[in-house]
Amino acid sequence: MPTFDRPADLVLTGGPVHTVDAARSRASSVAVRDGRIVAVGHDEVRELIGPRTEVVDLAGKLLIPGFQDAHVHPVGGGVEMGQCDLTGAVTADEYREIIRTYADAHPEAEWITGGGWSMEAFPGGMPDRAFLDALVPDRPVYLVNRDHHGGLANSRALELCSVTQDTPDPSDGRLERDAAGAPTGMLQEGAMGLVARHVPAPTPAERLTGLLRAQRLLHSHGITAWQDAMIGEHGGMVDATPAYVSAARDGLLTARVRGSLWWDRARGTEQLPELIALREELTIGDRLGASTVKIMQDGIAENYTAAMLDPYLTACGCPSDNSGISFIDPKSLSSYVTSLDAAGFQVHFHALGDRAVREALDAVEAARAANGWSDTRPHLAHLQVVHPDDVPRFRALGATANIQALWAAHEPQMDELTIPFLGAERATHQYPFGDLLRAGATLCAGSDWPVSSPDPLAALQVAVTRREPDCDDATPVFLPEQRIDLGAALAAYTAGSAYVNHLDETGSIRPGMLADLAILDRDIFAGPPQEIASARVVSTYVGGVEVYAAGE
Numbered sequence: 375m376p377t378f379d380r381p382a383d384l385v386l387t388g389g390p391v392h393t394v395d396a397a398r399s400r401a402s403s404v405a406v407r408d409g410r411i412v413a414v415g416h417d418e419v420r421e422l423i424g425p426r427t428e429v430v431d432l433a434g435k436l437l438i439p440g441f442q443d444a445h446v447h448p449v450g451g452g453v454e455m456g457q458c459d460l461t462g463a464v465t466a467d468e469y470r471e472i473i474r475t476y477a478d479a480h481p482e483a484e485w486i487t488g489g490g491w492s493m494e495a496f497p498g499g500m501p502d503r504a505f506l507d508a509l510v511p512d513r514p515v516y517l518v519n520r521d522h523h524g525g526l527a528n529s530r531a532l533e534l535c536s537v538t539q540d541t542p543d544p545s546d547g548r549l550e551r552d553a554a555g556a557p558t559g560m561l562q563e564g565a566m567g568l569v570a571r572h573v574p575a576p577t578p579a580e581r582l583t584g585l586l587r588a589q590r591l592l593h594s595h596g597i598t599a600w601q602d603a604m605i606g607e608h609g610g611m612v613d614a615t616p617a618y619v620s621a622a623r624d625g626l627l628t629a630r631v632r633g634s635l636w637w638d639r640a641r642g643t644e645q646l647p648e649l650i651a652l653r654e655e656l657t658i659g660d661r662l663g664a665s666t667v668k669i670m671q672d673g674i675a676e677n678y679t680a681a682m683l684d685p686y687l688t689a690c691g692c693p694s695d696n697s698g699i700s701f702i703d704p705k706s707l708s709s710y711v712t713s714l715d716a717a718g719f720q721v722h723f724h725a726l727g728d729r730a731v732r733e734a735l736d737a738v739e740a741a742r743a744a745n746g747w748s749d750t751r752p753h754l755a756h757l758q759v760v761h762p763d764d765v766p767r768f769r770a771l772g773a774t775a776n777i778q779a780l781w782a783a784h785e786p787q788m789d790e791l792t793i794p795f796l797g798a799e800r801a802t803h804q805y806p807f808g809d810l811l812r813a814g815a816t817l818c819a820g821s822d823w824p825v826s827s828p829d830p831l832a833a834l835q836v837a838v839t840r841r842e843p844d845c846d847d848a849t850p851v852f853l854p855e856q857r858i859d860l861g862a863a864l865a866a867y868t869a870g871s872a873y874v875n876h877l878d879e880t881g882s883i884r885p886g887m888l889a890d891l892a893i894l895d896r897d898i899f900a901g902p903p904q905e906i907a908s909a910r911v912v913s914t915y916v917g918g919v920e921v922y923a924a925g926e
Contacts, residue, residue: 430893672700
């Protein structure tokens with residue numbers, strides 16, 4: 375029986391409680407005082423209820439640790455929500471209507487910007503400038519696609535930015551061109567900067583508004599902490615630095631945030647002093663820190679820029695002359711990661727293709743050999759294609775696998791734009807969550823929002839079923855041997871992400887831990903796996919303070 379000198383501030387009772395604690399996985403009551411959990415158990419916890427204690431009757435609802443998103447872009451996503459937002463649509467006709475309506479409603483806008491369109495809505499995943507010219511011929515338009523690795527510009531934007539047939543492809547990207555060599559308006563990876571650098575930047579006020587808009591959205595999904603996957607400027611993405619500094623200093627940041635400082639791949643270790651200074655600037659109180667550096671090592675499979683060990687296939691199934699792009703030379707990558715590790719930085723890799731995964735693991739191995747083991751907790755995000763030889767290296771090197779589970783399912787972008795160009799054998803190496811878990815790797819989880827939905831419950835369902843929520847019964851399971859159980863998936867989205875965020879006092883429900891909690895409207899362990907995504911968040915708490923309540 376818990377005994378304390380004074381009552382709890384908050385008691386949540388009438389569980390179930392899923393603790394993500396191996397020693398005691400389930401309970402029915404939790405007590406909180408001064409922002410921390412002071413007791414976990416059953417009816418005995420109720421003895422901590424005093425005259426001023428807030429009592430929440432769970433009434434059978436499930437209490438879990440707050441979700442933590444280990445790879446997300448809240449400021450950019452929040453800003454885009456206020457622009458020409460295409461994320462709710464799926465067809466070219468829907469995009470036409472949204473773009474036309476937005477342009478008509480904003481005659482004062484110098485540029486029409488935003489994004490969220492899906493590649494599968496267009497033949498070969500490649501729209502061209504004519505699609506936009508027919509809608510907005512007199513103003514520049516630039517709309518990034520859903521994955522933010524490509525952008526579409528209209529003719530007016532290309533003209534203003536002096537992008538012509540004579541413009542060379544940058545080393546880290548590609549201009550799509552027509553048969554005559556003229557740019558089609560589709561810009562891949564580093565080529566996005568040819569237009570993006572000319573787009574008017576959001577004001578500091580607009581960035582702060584975007585952050586607060588995103589924070590409300592993420593809290594509504596039970597998310598109490600996140601790692602912002604890019605603090606800096608690249609490819610037209612909004613630099614989140616001023617928004618976070620303003621929110622943290624003014625007490626507006628209710629989530630716990632860890633920022634990944636962008637590594638400028640056009641530079642080398644001469645940028646390290648700047649990153650160290652920015653780490654200091656972005657360490658504010660207990661809500662904001664930035665001891666991570668983000669290195670993007672490759673692109674994505676759908677536009678053939680993800681770095682692969684073997685060439686992509688052509689439409690006829692023959693090997694091409696393209697194996698994707700390693701944005702940083704592997705030897706340089708190992709040197710940079712070693713220097714960052716020595717300076718106490720965690721490295722957060724974008725590594726999607728199997729060659730990029732291997733190069734990132736090689737860099738971690740080089741850092742371990744040079745510096746010895748330290749508590750920097752490197753992690754590799756996306757992991758679409760992982761060669762089987764590299765799966766056990768995650769555990770051996772202490773590298774965490776940062777999974778985006780929503781992508782591990784059959785859907786048009788996978789079936790039409792990816793599998794045919796990977797080939798049958800390599801396609802079986804995609805998103806090997808089960809193999810990684812069985813090999814002893816630590817898993818964390820993130821959404822990559824606004825690339826895909828920020829909803830952790832939808833991601834949990836896909837991790838468990840390897841099928842999209844709401845798919846029809848005829849949809850096959852995507853690599854069923856890579857399914858993981860719900861307990862492991864939830865642990866990745868709570869304790870695993872807390873681990874990579876260095877938020878060691880969060881991620882599970884145990885006495886002494888910070889009271890970062892979420893209440894779901896049902897026990898997702900009690901129902902069928904195909905109904906996990908139907909659950910809804912009722913309340914979200916950070917440090918014992920309610921930051922979201924459904925219906926308010």
